[in-house]
Amino acid sequence: MDHEKLFFASDYMEGAHPEILRRLMETNLEKTPGYGTDAYSEAARARIRAACRAPEAEIHFLVGGTQANATVIDAMLRPWQGVVAARTGHISVHEAGAIEFGGHKVLTLEPEDGKLTAARVRRCFAAWRDDANRDHMVMPALVYISQPTECGTLYSLGELEAISDVCRAAGIGLYLDGARLAYALACPQNDATLPDIARLCDAFYIGGTKCGALFGEAVVFPRPGVAPHFFTVVKQHGALLAKGRVAGIQFDALFTDDLYGAIGRTAIEAADRIRAALHQMGYALAFDSPTNQIFIILDKERAAALSRKIEMSFWEYTDDGRVIMRIATSWATTREDVDALIEALKD
Amino acid sequence: MDHEKLFFASDYMEGAHPEILRRLMETNLEKTPGYGTDAYSEAARARIRAACRAPEAEIHFLVGGTQANATVIDAMLRPWQGVVAARTGHISVHEAGAIEFGGHKVLTLEPEDGKLTAARVRRCFAAWRDDANRDHMVMPALVYISQPTECGTLYSLGELEAISDVCRAAGIGLYLDGARLAYALACPQNDATLPDIARLCDAFYIGGTKCGALFGEAVVFPRPGVAPHFFTVVKQHGALLAKGRVAGIQFDALFTDDLYGAIGRTAIEAADRIRAALHQMGYALAFDSPTNQIFIILDKERAAALSRKIEMSFWEYTDDGRVIMRIATSWATTREDVDALIEALKD
Amino acid sequence: MDHEKLFFASDYMEGAHPEILRRLMETNLEKTPGYGTDAYSEAARARIRAACRAPEAEIHFLVGGTQANATVIDAMLRPWQGVVAARTGHISVHEAGAIEFGGHKVLTLEPEDGKLTAARVRRCFAAWRDDANRDHMVMPALVYISQPTECGTLYSLGELEAISDVCRAAGIGLYLDGARLAYALACPQNDATLPDIARLCDAFYIGGTKCGALFGEAVVFPRPGVAPHFFTVVKQHGALLAKGRVAGIQFDALFTDDLYGAIGRTAIEAADRIRAALHQMGYALAFDSPTNQIFIILDKERAAALSRKIEMSFWEYTDDGRVIMRIATSWATTREDVDALIEALKD
């Protein structure tokens, strides 16, 4: 990479939070059994159960987000069933058909601010239930949401409760993709805690890869029995780590002394400073995101000029030919990085 | 784990070789692009191409062995095709149906010493080709072998050449699972080098997880074009690492200053000492393995007694009711570990 | 069924056109080889090749429409590829996830009058091609259209040519679902002939089940080589008829003395009379369909009242709470049936 540049392209540009590496170092030569049966993985599970106030939760450590989504969704659906998601959801667009590879249709709904709404989910269930041809159609049987969403927006506790209510009334599962959950939990605007998520969802994952780990996602089934033989399904999906402890140790570290919270707060504080500066400078933002991702609308010339100084992610073109670029902060974003970015954005 | 015990259950009981962790530490705060496009992954690819004398090789870093097998096999087969493997092969038995999950049948052949033979592979191809009902049958279209095999045995260069010849004459691909390849390459008995494997196979993977890495397998297509759009197939299988560099840095370390060779040799020297002692003490071995896995046949009482002191892996029961236990050495096995093991086996 | 009622619910309420049954009767005791290798199937293929002016066409007789769609699409796509279809297309909605069961995503576009447009297809291809993340996305690699569409509307020759041009420029296949093709071909408004379809598409099927056969769809690949080993893929999909001649004889009959044309014309003449009467009586129609399906918008009371006398199909609710009911004619619809229907609609 060009070392003159400012790097805000994503939240997974570095290795791991130093505390995580330290823990991997200090345990490195210990001998443990494989496949997540080691004491570190067990300790991590205990810490996550406590953080979620879900003492019965079944917890598995997988490697990445697409893998977690494909494995959980496949495990929770029967062959005739599909998963409901926002048209812009990660599983709808950016997982290369991993859900369909497992044999299941993604039933897409139009989002509002990147989010599903309880009303639209209810209508989707009713439309299937009331259709004379429903036996020729894929049954909606699981709802997929992300917190934060692809656009960086957040479900409020009330919104989550409403969707959960609709799902439970219909006997349908709710699954939350928490690839960037640390950044949701750290937002001042957020009112949905980990125990809320555990209470309202049937499955979710706590993201590690984009929240300071080398890799790893903690799949949580708050109430056991939701996904029988999940270990074997994980193996079948090629998602079982032989050295399971490498994920376990990382999550043990993330959930010790609230490291996961600290990682989120660092990123949110940086993002908030950037947002304030952008607002002051009159930049237009594509989404009202309070999390660690900021989506700036730029005309093409401006985008090109800024891109020479700042590494951002291309997001998409607007209908009027402008371009949306994403800036992301992380646990590794320093005060100096933010100062330099704000300076660069002034030109 | 019980710290009084001797640990020989597997070759993936520790974290990573210290040199690998050192490299992860020293690069940790650098910023790189994701998904294996970083300079470390590129450097690792260059080193592996050189080691394989395959300057055009296409190389992808995946996380685990089952994942590598399922992804490569799925990418190399068309829907009407299956993969030929030994009845005892890892994909036949111990991957929870991952190949079938991708829609493909594993066509099993009876092994000799855990190995396929060129003659049996040829007969398998001919049987399909000559069958009047072949259009109702799964076409054998890829051959899967492991080096070393599940039983620790090795294909000689001549055996590999013979199988490769049969495959090429039939226009059928050859894929080699190298989960423990370091231990094959380090055997004095081995005469099939990495360049040989690259010359004779259409795809193979160089195992990291069981050969000193935290995780990771380097999938090599020695000649490009064998698996189009493989990056997307990897993503679809949930096998794409966001922080691809974490695998790249490990393989860069493994192929610097012949670390991969040194790891293999440490394990083989330990295993050879154990084998010599076992021979002297009159133990019966199940397979004539020259690699880092040793399979001891014990009566049940003896197995139980030894298991109180030595952590071994249960392998299987023999037809006459005895038990086969596996001892594995690794890069982390010390001279003192071996001394203690030999002492314990004397009782 | 209630024998007082008028039956216009679908075009597959009877057995087969009597001429088809006659041919099955007269050949019944002849002995032929199985799986479509018999002389009747060969004769049917020759007649279809002639009707399509596609002398090299590869032709397979399958049993039903969903089966034909799933088998052809699976055979034409590679694992990382998906099929583009209208949001209202049969494969998008009414095939119970059969395409996803085969591992492929249906990429949906918003239709106009039930049809894809060349412009939207071009934008879809360009959006994928220009997306920085396209390797994380399903590649559009086949376009699915129906003639007539689910709404009974028709692609004009110009529209088909435009879509075909877009596909060929992008190197992407075009597949046409002709479940009711007889009714398209028989429309006075239609200007896309069978040779046009064979020239413009890479695969299509000529519908039998809904056009007078007991069952059966003739899958046509106008230019060979598009779907290698298709026979085996058919078998793998459970779509291979042991007594293949039962389909072959039916298509031989359908393409003898233009029976397929006559079947279509009977239905269209009946539908045109009904449309004229509906127009005169001031009924509102949901789609501007010139084919054998007519979609009437009714308020709920009127729909209930008419349904006591006329067996129609429920289609869907309109946004303002009215109901769309479908009337379908077929080869079996008589002049008297139409007279009685028009009378009943007057009340």
Added chain:
Amino acid sequence: MDHEKLFFASDYMEGAHPEILRRLMETNLEKTPGYGTDAYSEAARARIRAACRAPEAEIHFLVGGTQANATVIDAMLRPWQGVVAARTGHISVHEAGAIEFGGHKVLTLEPEDGKLTAARVRRCFAAWRDDANRDHMVMPALVYISQPTECGTLYSLGELEAISDVCRAAGIGLYLDGARLAYALACPQNDATLPDIARLCDAFYIGGTKCGALFGEAVVFPRPGVAPHFFTVVKQHGALLAKGRVAGIQFDALFTDDLYGAIGRTAIEAADRIRAALHQMGYALAFDSPTNQIFIILDKERAAALSRKIEMSFWEYTDDGRVIMRIATSWATTREDVDALIEALKD
């Protein structure tokens, strides 16, 4: 076909039993609803329930045997489960990987006389249950048998009861493929009746295609609830007939006035006459089949000579280079056909 020849290649060389065609003719112009909801399909279900003494049975009419197997097995298994079958079973060899296409492994056991044995099935279950690595392996969860088997042999009632007992003790389903069930039921040696099969199995199908129908297999779940949403799974597999009555009418005919029994008896009487003559003439048979298939072992010259006069099926080569040819009788085999065959075999 060469009309000088004698045709004994298979039991599906003709159309349908004339009584079936007669019923299709006489009902042809009646209007019925689709997808198997018509009165004829209901009547057929009632007759089959009575014949099976299974008043609660859930019955679906599918088109062919591979389709029935793939759909039922997929519906009865969860993703981590596989189906146990004889190595020579139809699903193991001759269905082009249809079971694996649905994501499931076929776990093969070595047969005796083409049959699974209760002892081997029990050992297979125990091997999985007792394996320390069973969570890395496909769980045996359904047993597939055929009556008669691929080799024409029959399970005795005692053998079926023993296998059923083993399955029930393990909580594992039993599925019977009855592609040629008429020929089993009609054998004097047979002591396993339809009610026995319904009592002992969790699912089975009564073959139509090879027992006198144009096509069609009646899938029977003797006790409901075994395969939830089976209608939708059938649709998803492309196995749902729009004109479901065409199958329903055929099975209604087959189970009226014991036509299914008469069809079987005609074939068995013919086969028994042929067997007696073969025995007298000293021919060697490959299997001790009492059903409508006879497997003659011939040296190659003799096979070639006979094949000029008699259309037989090639089965396989023996280890000593001879050839096994199959002769099959059916409902359509006449006394004269048998006389001529016996004469031809004398030369």
